[in-house]
Amino acid sequence: MPAINLSKAAREPGQASRVFDLAEMSLRELNQALHDLAPGSNETAWEVLHPRGSHSVAVGVDQPVAIDVRGSVGYYCGGMNDGGTITVHGSAGPGVGENMMSGQIVVKGDASQYAGATGRGGLLVIQGNASSRCGISMKGIDIVVHGNIGHMSAFMAQSGNLVVLGDAGDALGDSIYEARLFVRGKVESLGADCIAKEMRPEHLELLQGLLDRAGVTGVKAAEFKRYGSARTLYNFNIDNADAY
């Protein structure tokens, strides 16, 4: 997938974006208008003003529109996004991009807990730091965090890629399945069954592609370490019977 200039995506020359000022209109009106978009609609550029920490901004978008949110949002921004390109020009509260299916979400600031939780597809980029439980139970989403991530990130992560340019907190990848974790900085500790793995050429190539898509420059794939599942928790081990 080619790199996209996210803030300008889908904005044709001369085409005005549709502006929703949440200081004057309700969140329900915004989300309903987004849900009412017919396939192939020409209203592909949207701007949301004064979100002031509102919950559920641009949840359930299912058309390939570009939405610029001018400020910080609360819980679940861009949840279930399926094809939208959502840019938060601020920070995001808990659960940004939860269960994203496809499309892209870029958070210019920080993200709170469980960013990208259970996400099945698409790309989530956090340009600041993400908090605890980033990518928990991820199921195919790609997440790129420019800063650090908190504890218990990628807990039970099933598939997809989590890329962290900074450091990771405690218990990274606890009980992980087949997601791939790439961390450039320090990992405070690894969770149960998560181990450091060899970075093979196909991983370097995959990682470079993710960095390119996320607009990361000046950082080489070779600077990262790869972590993943040791696969020792996949089957019940009789030697562990005493632990229960």
Next chain:
Amino acid sequence: MCGIVGLFLKDKSLEPQLGAMLSEMLISLSDRGPDSAGIAIYGAPSSEAKITIQSAKPERDFRGLDAELAKAIGAPVSIAAKSTHAVVRTMPAKIDEAREAVQTLRPDVRIMGAGDVVEIYKEVGLPEAVVDRFGVREMTGTHGIGHTRMATESAVTTMGAHPFSTGADQCLVHNGSLSNHNNVRRELIREGMTFETENDTEVAAAYLSSQMAHGKNLGEALEGTLSDLDGFFTFVVGTKNGFGVVRDPIACKPAVMAETDQYVAFGSEYRALTKLPGIDNAKVWEPEPATVYFWEH
């Protein structure tokens, strides 16, 4: 759920607006906890100490109480009633005696808190109704904390609402639930602490009061919660001249902080901070798990 807020002013010119700012912060979190709300305001120091009292029958209980208390303790006493609450003022040396006398003269009256500067107002109802009822918006002060409650661990009553105050000018609001509060309460009772409720948060407040009574400062006392209290918590704590925040190591209860040259602010969510002056250029961050933050004047 539950929503908590805190505001610690650095800029004295904001002090006349403390009540209004804190009220707005709390009201913005109303849907995090609709059953009761409370606020503690640390006002300007004066030559008198204060006890905030509450009654289900304020007309009956507050009438004539000033004269009766003055007679009982042998010192001048004034009372300012606000709806179900009243602030009793007397000379600091007589404050413990006054507290005992209130309980003897009016057994149905509940003590919300006492100290040199703190006033505490809490009732069943939405934050907006509670701040209107007590005129919180008009209150001046240096710092304050507030809470809007979705009850989990004990009954929806005035006494189950936060803030909880268990020591002079000390109070605490809590989002979360503690699992070892019965054990800790028993230990604190053995030490001589008294409890008004079965509530888990009151135990956290009393734990901090006990630690500070043993000579620890606010930061050290908050540090102790990380090893001695089990459960989910984000605590925001006020003392006479201090303001502190701590989250448990799991940190699943949300928290956002903002700091400028004028103030330090805490909210369960960013929504609570959006109307603060200069918020767009404030340092805004999520407090780290198992990390103590505190400020003192």
